Amino acid sequence: MALKYSSKINKIRSFAFWLIFLGIGVMYIGLLFKDTMWLMATLMILGMGFVGLSTVVYFWIGMLSTKTVQIVCPSCEKPTKMLGRVDACMHCDQPLTMDKTLEGKEFDEKYNKKRYSKQEAQNQQ
Numbered sequence: 001m002a003l004k005y006s007s008k009i010n011k012i013r014s015f016a017f018w019l020i021f022l023g024i025g026v027m028y029i030g031l032l033f034k035d036t037m038w039l040m041a042t043l044m045i046l047g048m049g050f051v052g053l054s055t056v057v058y059f060w061i062g063m064l065s066t067k068t069v070q071i072v073c074p075s076c077e078k079p080t081k082m083l084g085r086v087d088a089c090m091h092c093d094q095p096l097t098m099d100k101t102l103e104g105k106e107f108d109e110k111y112n113k114k115r116y117s118k119q120e121a122q123n124q125q
């Protein structure tokens with residue numbers, strides 16, 4: 001099970017995984033109410049809605065995966081994928097930041113520009 005991991009991609013993936021179960025569960029409950037047509041229909045549509053939403057989330061993960069950066073975790077030394085400038089390791093939950101790529105570099109005027117300071121503000125949330 002991927003649930004013990006908490007990197008962003010893994011969180012979204014397990015969310016999509018449970019949405020499918022929820023959808024199937026709701027549809028199954030719908031079958032128990034087959035004598036009450038409107039209730040069965042409502043639960044069936046709701047269940048299909050959850051499964052459909054899960055498909056959308058899986059598609060979204062695919063889109064996000066193209067934006068990840070593959071790095072080697074400094075803590076457990078396994079390759080992991082990062083989403084955005086701050087994320088957690090997929091294997092050991094080690095918090096990771098892209099900012100270390102700025103370490104050792106001389107101060108550059110461009111870090112003062114609006115785009116960079118905006119990214120800094122996001123990191124502090």
Ligand SMILES: [Zn+2]
Binds near residue numbers: 073076078091
């Ligand atoms: Zn790690």
